Amino acid sequence: MRHVLVTGGAGFIGSHFVKRIIKAEDVTHVIVLDALTYAGHIENLGTAFLSDKLRFVQGNIQDSAVVNALMGAGTTDVVHFAAESHVDRSYHAAAGFLSTNVLGTQILVDAAHRHDIEKFVHVSTDEVYGPLAQGTATEEAPLRPTVPYAVSKAASDLVALGAYQTLGLPVCVTRSSNNYGPYQHPEKIIPLFVTRLLRSLPVTLHDRGQHVRNWLHVEDNCAGIEAVLRHGRPGEIYNLGGGTDLSSKELTGHLLNLCDATWDAVTYIPDRPANDVRYSIDWAKARDQLGYRPQHRLEDGLAETAEWYRRNPDRWAPLAAAGLRTVLSSARPLLAPLEAPRGH
């Protein structure tokens, strides 16, 4: 019987994971620990929130007392999603990203060790490998993050893996490519563009829109994370890729079609520093050792995603409006993220 603590379970990927894992017969308890920052919403959990198996705790992963209390209450496994996750914000708030992503992870692994957790899955990103003009990064590739978000994730990966080395904590790290799907915050490129195009608002691309990302459906990532939770070898890293490579211009073409908009809606703005030109991971290890295989076709997944935003304006309109208010009240620096996200 598994008793799983999910940090960041009210966020985009974490909530999809909770909805998946709560259906497993051998999972008897799921505790969601989430601070409900601007990025976290209980509504993302849908009917899973009503399950007898679920307990929701609003709290911070840096609160050692809360973390220890939850891990000491029968938790067998930890799946750690909680993070500051938006690249654009990290340019102007790097210290906060380091605090949540690195110190938060340290507090979690210390508590996990204290309470003999059986498996600790640390959820990370392909961005830790940094940009690759050509080729793909295996799990052995060096960490060369550029932007503050990726730097903080690389550091948190090392914190988690260090706990395996020094404490013997059974840690696995997953590094996935860019996720998409329903329930993503409208600051990220796909929901941002869809929610603007649906309202006949313009969208902007950096430079010539040449930056390439691999787009993986969120449910495929969650399937991979569950495979790592169940079968991953402690101390190992697993790349979870296998989505579709698209430049931001190609992605925009798909979204324009899905939203019945034209290229007239698109303007180009100058690129920003360290806008990594391409990420690419080799995911053969997860495929060969864990049987991980993405199931979603990009065309279907994007259509389903755009349709979800079309049908659920009540879910994103308040968030889009809140983002706009933040921009108007505080700052030029925050304006750019709303207008031209970097693809994550």
Ligand code: NAD
């Ligand atoms: P998200 O921003 O949608 O969700 C993050 C969640 O963490 C939110 O619910 C937020 O309230 C919570 N949180 C933030 N700080 C917290 C704290 N101090 N204590 C407790 N909870 C806190 O992010 P996401 O896109 O779902 O990403 C989840 C994880 O997956 C992150 O670790 C991210 O780095 C990683 N990841 C994301 C992607 C992607 O494409 N979105 C790709 C690869 C890896």
